[in-house]
Amino acid sequence: xxxxxxxxxxxxxxxxxxxxxxxxxxxxxxxxxxxxxxxxxxxxxxxxxxxxxxxxxxxxxxxxxxxxxxxxxxxxxxxxxxxxxxxxxxxxxxxxxxxxxxxxxxxxxxxxxxxxxxxxxxxxxxxxxxxxxxxxxxxxxxxxxxxxxxxxxxxxxxxxxxxxxxxxxxxxxxxxxxxxxxxxxxxxxxxxxxxxxxxxxxxxxxxxxxxxxxxxxxxxxxxxxxxxxxxxxxxxxxxxxxxxxxxxxxxxxxxxxxxxxxxxxxxxxxxxxxxxxxxxxxxxxxxxxxx
Numbered sequence: 001x002x003x004x005x006x007x008x009x010x011x012x013x014x015x016x017x018x019x020x021x022x023x024x025x026x027x028x029x030x031x032x033x034x035x036x037x038x039x040x041x042x043x044x045x046x047x048x049x050x051x052x053x054x055x056x057x058x059x060x061x062x063x064x065x066x067x068x069x070x071x072x073x074x075x076x077x078x079x080x081x082x083x084x085x086x087x088x089x090x091x092x093x094x095x096x097x098x099x100x101x102x103x104x105x106x107x108x109x110x111x112x113x114x115x116x117x118x119x120x121x122x123x124x125x126x127x128x129x130x131x132x133x134x135x136x137x138x139x140x141x142x143x144x145x146x147x148x149x150x151x152x153x154x155x156x157x158x159x160x161x162x163x164x165x166x167x168x169x170x171x172x173x174x175x176x177x178x179x180x181x182x183x184x185x186x187x188x189x190x191x192x193x194x195x196x197x198x199x200x201x202x203x204x205x206x207x208x209x210x211x212x213x214x215x216x217x218x219x220x221x222x223x224x225x226x227x228x229x230x231x232x233x234x235x236x237x238x239x240x241x242x243x244x245x246x247x248x249x250x251x252x253x254x255x256x257x258x259x260x261x262x263x264x265x266x267x268x269x270x271x272x273x274x275x276x277x278x279x280x281x282x283x284x285x286x287x288x289x290x291x
Contacts, residue, residue, distance in 0.1 A: 175187075214235065244265055
């Protein structure tokens with residue numbers, strides 16, 4: 001707790017629902033509006049507090065004499081040594097701004113009060129108005145946002161399908177570039193794909209048709225260089241020097257990045273697109289000399 005927000009940990013078996021959070025806020029703000037005065041009983045016997053129904057937290061250690069705080073005997077009476085407002089009305093407003101898990105079976109709510117709660121709500125309203133403005137102030141904002149998200153989902157799916165189709169078309173061209181080296185097919189190429197998954201799919205399709213094969217592909221994905229090395233599994237046992245993870249780590253230096261993976265499949269990403277062709281050429285030279 002500080003001068004801007006409070007937090008409260010409690011035992012609960014699952015995440016609070018939006019309805020439960022709203023109900024907590026309703027109850028608390030109702031008691032705030034009632035402006036219940038503080039009743040404080042200092043230095044009273046703990047047995048007296050227990051008989052009065054004061055809440056005692058499990059695991060806490062209390063002395064023989066305690067301080068009992070009450071805000072409406074029917075609502076809140078507990079043992080507490082902390083600071084309290086003289087009446088609930090001074091809190092002004094209570095708004096939960098976060099609810100998380102902090103341990104198994106333990107949840108935490110964070111909330112703001114008074115002026116800080118007003119400022120938080122104001123920020124939310126300003127942001128909401130900005131979103132409404134982006135959508136030309138529709139009458140049904142939620143439905144409008146849902147429609148845009150659905151359209152975006154469909155467009156992303158279409159892009160993925162186009163990428164997959166493009167990769168399939170590339171497969172025939174790339175197969176012609178493979179060269180036999182030491183009993184396997186070697187393919188090193190830069191491909192015009194902007195999707196990491198499409199790049200991986202293409203590599204697997206090529207390996208299936210060229211096996212046994214060593215395939216090194218480079219691409220610019222989301223404006224970042226990416227490398228992929230795929231080696232037929234039987235080759236990794238026959239040729240100890242063929243290790244996709246080790247090779248891709250070496251090549252990653254050319255694109256100022258890093259990567260790794262398994263002996264038969266590895267990827268790397270970097271920051272320098274200009275080094276992509278150098279990385280591929282280095283891969284070609286190294287693999288042509290592997291026996």
